[in-house]
Amino acid sequence: MFAELLQYLFAGLTSGAIYALAGLGFAIIYNASHVINFAQGEFIMIGGMATSMMVAAGLPLPLAIALAVVVTMMVGVALEKFAIEPARNSDVVTIIIITIGASIFLRGLAQVVWDKEFHSLPAFSGETPINVAGATLMPQSIWVVGISVLVIVALWWFFNRTLFGKAMLATSFNRLAAQLMGIGVKKVLMVSFALSALLGAVGGIVVTPITFTNYEAGIMLGLKGFSAAVLGGLGNGLGAIVGGLVVGIAEALASGYLSSAYKDAVAFVIILFVLFFLPNGLFGKKGTDRV
Amino acid sequence: MRSLVKWGVAACAVFAAGTFAGTAQAADTIKIGAFLSVTGPASFLGEPEKKTLEMYVDRLNKDGGVRGKKVELIHYDDAGAPDKAVTFAKRLIQNDNVDIIIGGTTTGTSMAAIKVVEPAGVPFISLAGGIDIIDPVKKWVFKTPHTDRMAAEKVFLDMKKKGISKVAMISEDAGFGKSGHDQSLKVAPIYGIQIVADEVYSPKDPDVTAQLTKIKNTAGVQAVFNFGFGQGPAIVTKNFKQLGMSVPLYQSHGVASKDFIKLAGEAAEGIRLPAAGLVVAEQLGATDPQKPVVTAFKKEYEAAFKSDVSTFAGHAYDGLQIALAAILRAGSTDKEKVRAEIEKTSGYVGTGGLVSMSPEDHMGLSLSAFRMVEVKKGDWVLAD
Amino acid sequence: MSLLKVEGLSKEFGGIHAIEDLSFTINPGTIHSIIGPNGAGKTTLFNLITAVYTPSCGKILFDDKDIAGKKPYELAAMGMSRTFQNLQIFFNMPAIENVMVGHHLHLNRRFLPSFLRLPSVIRKDRECRDYCASLMEFVGLAKYVTADAAQMPYGALKRLEIARALAAKPRLLLLDEPAAGLNATESREIDEVIKKVAQTGVTVVLVEHDMKMVMGISDAILAIDYGRKLAEGTPAEVRANPDVVAAYLGAHA
């Protein structure tokens, strides 16, 4: 009984950590620009695809990872520079369509540059399952969870301890005030895209040994990441993590105890219910309209 | 409001220009139309299908075409969407005036296109697995791949031989897996198989250990049967191993390509599945009539594209060969004649097996076309 | 009989009392001003009276009816209308249509007649347009009748809000800093508009910083600070109140 529950929780934790990483990317860009970047999933895809293609071409894994991260960050910066910045003063919906266009474009690019096959990476530390109280866990899942934790700590440090990170936070609270304080909003925007691209790439790389990747892998991860970020409360990093874990664990428990066909539906029903009672997500700011 | 008119005219002009481009009527060509899911969730089926058609049509033309006529291939990407398939089928028939249609990568797109093809009276060879495509028989519709029902039958036959009677199913909740799942449930009783657990997953799920745990904890499961394609079955396979499940794991013909073994890695060892002779080309007996065909196709495909051949490429190859042979026999591209000749296809040796069609059977494959294979040391091994 | 009666009203935001135990009454046919330093809770008070916020405790009676649980649009139907300190203009619409939205309650609000463009709807709409144009003229916006709201200057938008509020034909009109951000001339013009409005029998409640204006047009004044009542009475009485002088006028001096 308990072993069963534990196994479901492990399953949920693995998926949840993946969703959380995807959600964090949304949170960072939202914070800096109030833009929802629907191409976030494509960052994840590019990270995973680039790494596995380079490994397949004979590069050692660490080098492939480093190069893939750089490539993804360049894509992120290019996206910001050429698509988001020129439209900075447009409607939210307009920018959303731009990012959707970008995601279609990047998927198209990946399918032309690479291919349409599924690709994998060797697990970082073997494929021997770890047994815990009758339930099993793959070492790669621990990598995913571990990297997530590391990323959260690093982000916390960046936003609370470095000058630039603080400046970015300030921009999210009040763009005008930040501008008056001499913070370059453009630069903040660019760094936020680079950062979330980095996050996406790292996420894409650590999950590829588990979920594999192909040019369309970003669609589902992007969707789940968005759900995680909204459930947690937009712009809240911790919220995105909790949101991702809630979605992942809800799915696993639903397929274990209810119906695997309806597990995604269960996750969305939970999100809807949370939003009915907490219209700004779990940790979102309860803003009262100033009138 | 003039702008509206202007834009309307401009749009129509662009539209017309785009659709007429490249379809200039050449009198002496045989036009083969294809709508395939080259992008979208079934792209790794559609892509090799497209490549195969292109390669062989090219080769054919270099060799002088069919009876001195060039063959023109017109293909569109339906992205796996049935409504797009309908539109492209119409485009092929009405606008491109093709003589025959090959395609429909998925059962959904094929079924949708049938609504257009049947009334228009154009021979149509589908490359999708669903049995609904040819059962009941439709006058103009044929197909080359084995049906999902056959795959299930082959698997259950193998299980029966091994004395397995209680089976857990886990299937993908998208088209291929869902249809395969339904057919499996239908034929299981015939082979004395009892489905004691029945789980599903979505094509892009990162983890299915929850579903497998449920199966693991179901009493009396003697084997697990997974119906799906894409990366899902590889994840199932990995999770299966992770949970230390020891019963035999069967997969469907949907994963019969080297890529699957690459993705699933060591976890794939010992997996059994029904597959066409193509994946075990070299291991076929020397007297096997399929041997020369599949070895040649495999060699040509792999030389041309530097990637492992998949059964899906084979389906397209078979479709093309059957079509061309029928056109040759008919002596013209008269649609009714070609249709009749396709129906008379007999003893064609293809990558999928021996094809003998009849007015009652528009697929013409028998269960013997499937071979049971097992993964051993990272490769497919004939296990019959 | 009082038009508006506030009893023991309080509002907390995360432990901070924006309004605390406030009681007062407003009589019909008067111009009533609420004054207080920045952050005294004036706008919060407006938001409570118009049901944009829900009180933490206390009661608000409009026409002797408790407004608890009522929505702002229901209060509008009862005869209460307001303007905003932070403009709430419909910038996506022409100026006149902003005012026409104000007249919404007096038009056919059902969906089907609008959808089918019944002649009665068209006729009423045409009348409404004329009426709203006259209202714009009334507040001094005659030259903006055909303008888009997005093209109008700040001062004009303030009046546009007044016109919109008037289009609802309120008995109680709450104006939140109508003169804020305006120059002296514009202030005086607003002043005139408010007086004209009051003459038509509409009760006006005003939040305003412009002391000259407040003292000049008010029949009664309520001074608050930190959400609590400091003083209440005629302009002369309030001006003489030492607490008010200390907390508000003093701070400004």
Add this chain to the structure above:
Amino acid sequence: MWKTARIGGLAALATILALAPLGFPNAYFYDVAVKALFNAVVCVGLNLLIGYAGQISLGHAGFFALGAYGSAILTSTYKVAPLPAMLISAAAVGLLAYLVGRPILKLKGHYLAMATLGIGIIIHIVLKTEARITGGPDGMSVDPFSLMGFTMMGDRMWYWAAAGLLVLTVWLSLNLIDSPVGRALRAVHGSEVGAEVVGVDTSSYKVMVFVVSAVFASLVGSLFAHKDGFITPDIGSFFRSVEFVVMVVLGGMASTFGSVIGAVILTLLPQVLTFVEDYEAMVLGGIMMGMMIFLPKGLLPAVVSQFRKRGAAR
């Protein structure tokens, strides 16, 4: 101003629709045109919600699919005639939209996007899973549309029906916008609280326009099902919902004719772009980005303002 644009626009639309078939050499063109017009009707309805009332929905394909499946199931399994089946489906979808709309339309911005997306995905999952009723992911056949012994057959007939429907929809939409209700909707977009304090019951209007747009989607879904004769749950997928929104925004938010143009362009593009083959996705994504960067207000408003500028210069 309004009046001339209204009547002139309607007349222009009707004229274009009447003349367009002159350029259609065969049934395939009619088929594409019908799909464009169907999408246009959905988008005109959706534009009332997104463009005018300022509320996003990423789940409208779900309502479209429910309409399609409602008609399909009622006509095939329960032998209901197509017209009542269509109306029953639309009523049911309207009721559903009302029930879910009441709570979710309290949400704002991205949270509303999330909630509507969730509704759409749940509908999609149900259609996929309840295979006994819906035929599952491989879809189900739908009988042709017939009314009093007369059967809608062929793309030409569908074209005229769709064209008529679009003109009617545009007329209704224009009516609504320029009416007390329409003003209230636009006011909701401008400032919810500003509308509320002058007597606009904003939450009811939001729900109402949500219901109306859902009913439009459902009706078109029913017609689509009868026309194509075969439907799969993927017509209700998240991508289709996004596609509808893109059509509305690309054409120009809060522009009824813009929605029509957006729908037509986005339906035609994939047909026109077949010649770029593997680069189709890149080109399509690039066009979307480019249009939104350079014409952030959408196509039609940009064109109109160009004309106005030129007119003023003259």
